[in-house]
Amino acid sequence: MAEQQMAYQEERFYSMVRMSILLLLTFLSFFISADIYPQIQLIQMVLGSLMILSLAYHALITYMPDSFVAVRKNTLMLMDFFILTFLINSLGAQGIYLLPLYAIIVMQSSVSYGLGYYVSGAVIATASLAYLATLSDYWKGQYDVIVAFGITTLLVPLFYIKTQHRLNQKIDEAEEKIAYVDQLEEEMSTELTGVKDRDTYKKSLRELVKEKSPFTLLFISLLQIDEGKEEEHINEILIQEIVDKVNKVLGEDDLFARLSGNEFVIISKYPRAFLRKYLQKLEDTIVSTHKVNGKSIRIEPNIGVALYPEDGRNEMSIGKCADEAMHAVKEKANVRHLFYRGIAS
Structure with a gap:
């Protein structure tokens, strides 16, 4: 039709x-x-x-x-x-x-x-x-x-x-592959325990914006380093281990959700005065070395940080800021987190 x-x-x-x-x-x-x-x-x-x-x-x-x-x-x-x-x-x-x-x-x-x-x-x-x-x-x-x-x-x-x-x-073939990857990512998201899905994240973000309550939005991309080479695909077992560790350092009101295969988001109401310590603790928790099939695999995060309402006053703008900050971290050496307002510097 x-x-x-x-x-x-x-x-x-x-x-x-x-x-x-x-x-x-x-x-x-x-x-x-x-x-x-x-x-x-x-x-x-x-x-x-x-x-x-x-x-x-x-x-x-x-x-x-x-x-x-x-x-x-x-x-x-x-x-x-x-x-x-x-x-x-x-x-x-x-x-x-x-x-x-x-x-x-x-x-x-x-x-x-x-x-x-x-x-x-x-x-x-x-x-x-x-x-x-x-x-x-x-x-x-x-x-x-x-x-x-x-x-x-x-x-x-x-x-x-x-x-x-x-x-x-x-x-058509590309659209089929994208649809398959989206379906696979959705299935991957439901296999993990201790983490919410994308829809729950979007709903929570929408409610917080309506309430106009200050919060911090963290976009996290996990990076696997295998024998000095960076890889985007990470074994689900390793991701589950990281998720379990992250849940131990989250605040009671924090929301932890999975966006896609190796990308996660945290909505936190942690006090701004202690935010840098919170981020450092989160980094130390994620950065880890694992033995898989005799190989030494290192997991590191790239964390983009956006503040509401300073960086964006709606769901789209605040999410865009956090995403841009997360991708900007990847271009900086020896840096694992970056505030949106720090991109220019």
Whole structure:
């Protein structure tokens, strides 16, 4: 249903653009005298007729959006090629500048309406070019040019559509992977004990902001150092050990939640006067060395600190400040926590 609605909106927009262009061309044509271009009256009549047809087409898709969908889309392409062929035939040698529009119309129609319309667009374009090559007074003598643009009209849109299709496939694959990772992170979050989930954190943060009660927001990213190399993925057993240790140093009113795989958050009402000691104690608790499969693995934190209401007065801004501070810590040597207001220094 959503895809159908999107396709309808694209068709409606395409129709409005066409009417605007025809209206502009019709208006401009009245500034050209017959002395400059003898066939201007004929062009005015054609443009006026096409304008009326475009208005009728727009009325059809507005009041009967689900009727004659395939017919009206193919009719729209037919109108486009009729206009283009008429103009190229009328302009003679100058019409060569309009020949690339055949490929653009086929490409645009295929992208807007679907791959199936490439075939009908290509057939109509080929018929239009064949008309120029056989019946046009000027273009029937330019057979090689017509053939060259005909091949371009068929191949360029096909190449573009194929590339677009591959890109859409990659996007779909990326979205599937993101969805899988999100699901995995959610499952990982529920496996740990002694830590709240993301939804609980968001709810608590929202309530505190409504109460306008001062608090400190800590974003914590755990870093695993294995044989001198930093790794983001940390074994769940090690994370559980860290969580158990952190819970022992938290205040009674502190909320401890997991945001994703190795990222956590603490909402604390610890007195500001003792906040640095609190942070130091938290660091000392997290920094630890573990033996896993005979390897010595070290866990270290990057902690971003934001103060409410000094750094942000709503959930989005205070969370953004804590997140920026957490990422800024990673760029500083021998520093494990950083206040948002200390980023600049």
